[in-house]
Amino acid sequence: MSSAPRGPRRPRARKERGESHVGEQFEAEVGPVAHGGHCVVRHGERVVFVRHALPGERVVVRITEGTAGDRFWRGDAVEVLQASPDRVEAPCPYAGPSRCGGCDFQHVTVARQRALKAEVVREQLRRLAGLEVDVQVEPVPGDVDGLGWRTRQRYVPLAGGRRGMRQHRSHEVVPVEKCLLEAPQGPSYEVRGSRFEVADGGFWQVHPGAPEVLVDAVLDALAPQPGERALDLYAGVGLFSRFLLEAVGAGGRVCAVEGDGAAVRLAKRNCPGLHATAGDVSRVLTDGYDEPFDLVVLDPPRTGAKRKVVEQVVDRRPRAVAYVACDPAALARDVAIFAEHGYRLRSLRAFDLFPMTHHVECVALLEPAS
Template sequence: MPSDVSPTESSESRPQVEVEVGPVAHGGHCVARLDGRVVFVRHALPGERARVQITEGEQDAPFWRGDAVEILEPSPDRVASVWPEAGPGGVGGGELAHVALPAQRRWKAGVVAEQLQRLAHLDLQVEVEGLPGDDERDGLGYRTRIDLVADAEGRAGMHKHRSHDVVALDTMPLATPEVLALAERERVFTRRWRPGTRLELVAPAGGTPPVLLVDDAVWRAGHLDKRPNARRSVVENVSLRGVEHTFKVAADGFWQVHRAAPLVLGEAVLDAVGDVQGGRVVDLYSGAGLFSLPLAHAVGDGGHVVAIEGDPRAVKDARRNAHGAPQVELHHGPVERVLARGEHAARGGADVVVLDPPRTGAGRAVVERVAALGPRSVVYVACDPAALARDVAYLAEHGYTLSTLRAFDLFPHTHHVEALAVLTR
């Protein structure tokens, strides 16, 4: 995974320190204190005593970052890592692989609750729900999509945490068996690629044919497929309340990576919007139409779904997917700008607004546009607890109160968590 920050020195030139590990914090680490300085510690658990290799931070910096490289007093929630390559000095994307699955969910619940308390001044008990099949698989084998990059020797791997360095891998335990079968068939982990080559492996949960992209080009049977009509999309089937929805999605476009996420989130959104038969629903950041299509069925022939999406590839997919749903009105452009223009069926108001923004959240400007539509409820799907809490606070300024909150463990063995908030006024 690409990094946004790289250490200025190698960790070998930095000290090791012994600390008592404190509470979890947003971002996949715990907080420890050493001589008045905060140390953000990865690969640890609250209450542990650990020897920590400092990885970032100057001597006089107010905080350091570090990896727990030796556990002196382990937590009862510690288990043998299910992905050792994601441990200290290893790849990013598996920072909780040493934590028992129930404890991972408590970890994430604590983060969601803390962000809501700190940013929205709400005191809530949060429970993070596991997805079907995850307990039986110990949280492994759920990703229908993985991204890899070739190291300097051409071996497929992933970036180290907060680094551009690549760690070569032999497998990826979070990937579904179908993704790993594709990797084996195309010798992804054994072939030597050109250094820096980007590889995207996609295998839909419904069993439709997978796709491997190599530097954005289709790869098939050991070679680049240079045909102009080479298939670079996949089909995802999602059955919600007895209705089968079919989505054709660009292989390199956005789709929920957990094999069960489209079903679980789709059902949760339908539960949250309630009875909208004949009503007007606005679906913001609508992507390829994961929520737009079931919402179209929910509003019926007499209703309207206004879907707004900024990514042109996703809009192209959504137009194709919603072809048989005339009540879906699709707009391409930045959400705030499209709402401001008012050239849509909800310009006179909406019954419900559903939004699933990127990790940065919606922000104040979009929240103001949402409130101006006067919906009875806002259904907010969030992949970042801090952004959610901030936007909940913004909505509160317009009279909206958080009435329901659900959280889902869509990304086992990582610190990421998905939440669905319903706000009403």
């Protein structure tokens, strides 16, 4: 199953490319939203990816990363001169420039957050797959105005029993008392009345409404029939396999592949009758499960399935593929590879599983063009 966002990424060690411009400030009008939780600002001939801004605003930008030789810079909007009507006071006291880096959109109304995410998905499909797709990001039951949804939370322990969160793209820690995204209770492992075993620290969707919403979307897209054969890739502890088994019945067959051996053992317990294999998906498909399948579920990590796995999937000639994606760029790239092999994007749904962040989950249906 695809990994949920786990906080800010650590920046790679960067080779200096000339004079540093970090700390410099300038006024600018903010351009469109871009993938990654920032907006595009033009500074002369250079693109600057700016956080804490909204399209159409006029802001003061402070450069946070950038040297003379870099293709683009990064920055923060440290002062808003002309605000968007969609700007709000951040509910979290730790949100903003040089503060906690866990959220991207605390300064944006929840409705506009979803519109911005939809715009990003549309742009990635347009740019990487050559498709014009109408996208609407749907709310998911289980959060309150975008808060209180994260059923698993990790803090950085600090001296004196305190705790903190890291700044964006930094190892620096901001002391916090409580993250407003944290849910009052831990995760529930019950979906559609079925209980799942999950290892301590094992993957499970962090939004409480996510598992059921995703199962519903996948089953609606695939419409599995009794007697069909289904292949569940990156299957985790068997969330989708469980309900595929129910749908195809005793005359059908469901096979699962997952890289985590412990998750595979749990999937077999969660899904009686499941044929499950632990191992790298590409390698497992090279040597096994080479018969035709009617249905395939793909739920890869953020990097996507990539060409080799996509080509192994289409080699099995499924009538339908449900692709669950947590990164719109990886999804668009893989949709383009499917198209090379005669599979077309038939439908796409997007869900706001990670409010206040730039992350969005999509469920895409791919079918043979013929």
